[in-house]
Amino acid sequence: MKEKRHTEILEIIRRQDVDTQEELCDILNSEGFPVTQATVSRDIRELNLTKVPKAGGGKKYARLADTEDGMTEKYRRVFREGVLSVDAAQNILVIRTVSGMAMAVAAAIDRMDCREIVGSIAGDDTIMCAVRTADETAALMRRLKKIV
Numbered sequence: 001m002k003e004k005r006h007t008e009i010l011e012i013i014r015r016q017d018v019d020t021q022e023e024l025c026d027i028l029n030s031e032g033f034p035v036t037q038a039t040v041s042r043d044i045r046e047l048n049l050t051k052v053p054k055a056g057g058g059k060k061y062a063r064l065a066d067t068e069d070g071m072t073e074k075y076r077r078v079f080r081e082g083v084l085s086v087d088a089a090q091n092i093l094v095i096r097t098v099s100g101m102a103m104a105v106a107a108a109i110d111r112m113d114c115r116e117i118v119g120s121i122a123g124d125d126t127i128m129c130a131v132r133t134a135d136e137t138a139a140l141m142r143r144l145k146k147i148v
Helices: 002-015 021-030 037-046 073-082 102-111 134-147
Strands: 049-053 059-063 083-089 092-097 117-122 126-131
Touching: 002 021, 002 037, 002 059, 021 037, 073 083, 073 102, 073 134, 083 134, 092 102, 092 134, 102 117, 102 126, 126 134
Parallel strands: none
Antiparallel strands: 049 059, 083 092, 092 126, 117 126
8 A cells, every 4th residue: 555655646736836745635535545744744754756846836755866876966965065075095095074964975876886895984074985995996986076
């Protein structure tokens, strides 16, 4: 039932502007999906929906689209706003962040699905990523600098 409801929610927000959870709840109930506001709230979180501006003002629900590198816009924004510098030492990628942002930026990097990275460690303002080879480190560094 949950899968069908999720499919229906995505179809609803694709075909019409939905401003509130209550409105989405009403639409789902009228289409034969008995739900509460709490259920809709969980569904919104699980489907990775967010509010975006709509033409003519106001906001509507939309799904955060994954970009070409697999990072959602939310993670891309965290990465862009948190990173101060990206540098390399052989096969170690060192990323300096705003104080307190290393964990969030590391989570953003994890979402990028960088297969070159073997593992990473994040502190308060520094992330160290072990990369398979020095060549892959250089290529990954260029890719990350484009985002910043």
